[in-house]
Amino acid sequence: LIMVIIVLGVVSVGVTGFLRSGVQIFADVTERDQLLGDSRFVVERLNRELRNAMPNSLRVAGNSTRHCIEFVPVKWSTYYFDVPVAPETASDTIDVVEWDDANPYVFTTGDRVLVYPTTAEDVYDEDGCRHATLASVSNADTPDTDQRQLTLTSSTVFDTDSPSNRLYVVGNPVSYCVANGQIQRYQYSFDSDPSQSINLSNGVLMAENLVNTLSDPPGISGDPFRVNHATLTRNASIISLLRFERGEEIVVFNNETHLPNVP
Numbered sequence: 001l002i003m004v005i006i007v008l009g010v011v012s013v014g015v016t017g018f019l020r021s022g023v024q025i026f027a028d029v030t031e032r033d034q035l036l037g038d039s040r041f042v043v044e045r046l047n048r049e050l051r052n053a054m055p056n057s058l059r060v061a062g063n064s065t066r067h068c069i070e071f072v073p074v075k076w077s078t079y080y081f082d083v084p085v086a087p088e089t090a091s092d093t094i095d096v097v098e099w100d101d102a103n104p105y106v107f108t109t110g111d112r113v114l115v116y117p118t119t120a121e122d123v124y125d126e127d128g129c130r131h132a133t134l135a136s137v138s139n140a141d142t143p144d145t146d147q148r149q150l151t152l153t154s155s156t157v158f159d160t161d162s163p164s165n166r167l168y169v170v171g172n173p174v175s176y177c178v179a180n181g182q183i184q185r186y187q188y189s190f191d192s193d194p195s196q197s198i199n200l201s202n203g204v205l206m207a208e209n210l211v212n213t214l215s216d217p218p219g220i221s222g223d224p225f226r227v228n229h230a231t232l233t234r235n236a237s238i239i240s241l242l243r244f245e246r247g248e249e250i251v252v253f254n255n256e257t258h259l260p261n262v263p
Contacts, residue, residue, distance in 0.1 A: 036251060039244045042183055042207035043253045046176055049073060050238050050257045054114065054170050057123040058238060058259065060225045061196040064216040066179035068198045069225040069238070072123055076105035076169040081147075083115055083158050083167075090155035092135075096167055098146045105169060107137045110189065112170050113150060116162040116263055124173070125194040129159030134169060166262065175200060178214065178224045183207045183242070211245045230261035 050058070053071035060069050076099055084091045094113070099105045111134045117123045122130045133153040140147035150169075175186045177200060184203030191197070212224045219226065222241065230236040236259040244251045 034246075038207050038209070039242065039251050039253060043240070043242060043255060045185075045206065046240060047255060047257055049174065050240075050259065053259060054117070054123055054168060055236065055259060055261060055263045056117055056119060056230065057170075057173075058227045058229075058236060059120050059196055060218050060223075060227050061198050062177075062214060062216070062218045063198070064214055066177055066198050067212075067214050067218050067224050068175045068177040068196070068200070069227070070173055070175045070196050072170045072173050074168055075108075075111060075171050078148075078167055078169075079165045080115075080162075080167045081165070083161065084156065085161055086129075086157050086159070088157065090157045092152045092155045094150045094152070094167070095140045096148050096150060098148050105137070107134065108171070110172060112190065113152065114168045114170055115158050116160055116166070118263055120196075121194050123170075124190065124196075126190045126192060128194075129157065132156045132158075162263070164262075176206070176225075177203065178210055178212060178242075181208060181210050183210055183224075207242075207244070209244045209246045210242060212241070212243050230259070235259060235261045 050071065052074055054074050057072040058069065059071075060067065062068055078096045078099060080097075081095045083094055112126075113132045113134050114123060115130050117130050122128055125131060126133070134150060135153045136151045138149050138151065140149040172187050172189055177184050177186065177198065183206045185206050186200040186203045188200065210224070213222055215223055224240065224242055226239040226241075228237045228239070238257045238259065240253065240255045240257070242253045244253075
């Protein structure tokens with residue numbers, strides 16, 4: 001009986017070790033899959049939104065505890081027939097080419113019209129001369145059925161024409177901010193102050209377990225967001241470096257997104 005007990009004890013120790021190893025492997029795989037799933041979600045969401053950002057609207061601000069990338073999403077782009085440019089008389093209507101039926105524009109209160117913004121200040125300055133608030137969209141008063149008329153909330157004189165008569169309709173600004181091991185998404189109304197703010201509230205949690213070291217000011221290679229602004233010879237590019245860590249699992253996403261220089 002004593003020999004049987006000893007043998008069973010030895011066998012149980014071996015079996016327990018084997019089971020413990022299997023459980024640990026399962027836990028590690030589950031943890032790795034969860035980390036990969038969470039990180040892939042925010043990376044894919046961020047990349048899709050950045051590809052649809054208004055040219056020249058991308059900018060990064062932050063300090064040693066928080067970094068934010070800000071941009072303005074494009075809801076619709078088209079070509080206009082004419083806009084009032086100084087010293088012309090101000091107007092509150094713009095006739096434009098009809099949108100593609102496969103991707104129609106749906107008007108939302110608060111949408112803005114932008115004409116040839118070449119700097120971030122042109123995009124975010126709601127009192128600027130390249131920025132107007134959209135009031136409604138209707139059929140143009142013309143026999144041509146391929147035209148639409150944009151009505152602005154007030155009569156406007158734009159600062160300049162677009163070289164290609166291009167017009168953008170944009171939504172409210174969006175920021176992705178990395179702080180306290182999290183990345184959160186914020187969307188808010190345009191402000192009278194065109195400078196970028198990082199003191200945002202009511203964000204939506206997109207991912208956790210970020211371990212990026214944040215520089216002050218932003219701009220070094222290890223930061224989560226870097227923007228190479230467009231020039232006359234190249235498009236803009238956004239480099240996203242997000243480092244996730246959970247337990248002993250580390251996942252690093254290094255993405256570069258290009259944004260055409262077509263304001």
